[in-house]
Amino acid sequence: MSYSDQDGRRQRRGTRPHSSADARARGGSARPRVSPQGGSYHGPRGTRSRANGPRRSSGPGYPLRARSINFQSGRARRASANRRLLILGALALVLVVLLVVLISSCVRGCSADQQTAETNPVDARVAVGVDEDLTREFSSELNRGEKLAQIAANANQYDTALLELALNQPDAIDFVAGYPEAEKVAQPYDDEVTQGSAPTLWCWDTRWGYVDYAGSPLALTGSGPTALSMAYMGLTGKGDRTPADLAQLATDAGMTDADSHLVGEFLTGSSVTDLGLTCSTYASNADNLSQLLTDGTYLMIEASAGTLTDETHWVLVTGAEADGSVRVLDPTSPEVSDRSWDPATIASSGTTLYALRLADADSE
Numbered sequence: 001m002s003y004s005d006q007d008g009r010r011q012r013r014g015t016r017p018h019s020s021a022d023a024r025a026r027g028g029s030a031r032p033r034v035s036p037q038g039g040s041y042h043g044p045r046g047t048r049s050r051a052n053g054p055r056r057s058s059g060p061g062y063p064l065r066a067r068s069i070n071f072q073s074g075r076a077r078r079a080s081a082n083r084r085l086l087i088l089g090a091l092a093l094v095l096v097v098l099l100v101v102l103i104s105s106c107v108r109g110c111s112a113d114q115q116t117a118e119t120n121p122v123d124a125r126v127a128v129g130v131d132e133d134l135t136r137e138f139s140s141e142l143n144r145g146e147k148l149a150q151i152a153a154n155a156n157q158y159d160t161a162l163l164e165l166a167l168n169q170p171d172a173i174d175f176v177a178g179y180p181e182a183e184k185v186a187q188p189y190d191d192e193v194t195q196g197s198a199p200t201l202w203c204w205d206t207r208w209g210y211v212d213y214a215g216s217p218l219a220l221t222g223s224g225p226t227a228l229s230m231a232y233m234g235l236t237g238k239g240d241r242t243p244a245d246l247a248q249l250a251t252d253a254g255m256t257d258a259d260s261h262l263v264g265e266f267l268t269g270s271s272v273t274d275l276g277l278t279c280s281t282y283a284s285n286a287d288n289l290s291q292l293l294t295d296g297t298y299l300m301i302e303a304s305a306g307t308l309t310d311e312t313h314w315v316l317v318t319g320a321e322a323d324g325s326v327r328v329l330d331p332t333s334p335e336v337s338d339r340s341w342d343p344a345t346i347a348s349s350g351t352t353l354y355a356l357r358l359a360d361a362d363s364e
Helices: 020-025 074-117 132-153 160-168 170-181 223-236 243-252 264-268 270-274 286-292 343-347
Strands: 002-004 010-012 277-283 297-303 313-320 326-329 352-358
Touching (some): 132 160, 132 170, 160 170, 223 243, 223 277, 223 297, 264 277, 264 352, 270 277, 313 343, 326 343
Antiparallel strands (some): 002 010, 277 352, 297 313
């Protein structure tokens, strides 16, 4: 059975408190009781109380150990974690963007290298693998488009008739584009010529089209001299008389006019005889036209405006087909030259047939 002494300590029954003498008898020393300042202290024996200081005990008789305390609340910790996640997400997004940019640059560079390495050997403007002949056709059209744009940008340097020529005849675009800087000097005809086969010549050929004739470039006014040059080359097999040469003969003879720019009488005069040719005239009708077109005879016709083309000009009829149609070489129109014609249609385009033949050796 226990009891409490006057200091509040509990003791077992049958025991007595030790005295100082007893303690000394056991070899110890007597320790005086210390009364706590500012009130009684009920903590364990052998510990000191701090005078007027804060008490560290949270319960009777047991000391607290020092430890750190995290004063952050749960909400603050979550906000801090969210900020870290946002920062990591932003960094990840930046890395992804950089990766996409690098890949795109690589792809563009590789594509550019591939396109540079794989180009059409004939014309880089046309895709790789296109047939060579087809590529050349594309090149011709692309060149015409570029030169037509050049003509339009410098239209104030041209006569209206030359601008209309470029618009109406795609084959003449190169000629018109070069007109402002071209020398007005004729060049020789260096293509092969075969007797019995009249070549196809155009008024706007750069070898003679820039030469002045009848007050304008021969490209616009030279259908007569050009048709006569085709007849001369086909009948003689020689290429030494170009349209520019015959235009000069007509000019020297005073045989030019403001209509077709070549007077018909020039063909029956001495100038043509000097070329080694003869010329006879006939009424222009379908029967005469068909009968005169024998081997060795070509027919020149002054076609009226609004028949074969919009303008009055000269054409050359070179022969007949098996079906009775006739071949026509029009030095002003690829459209007229690229097809066969009914004799009646051609005969009705003019009033006179000028039959050109090679002069006999005895009469030269």
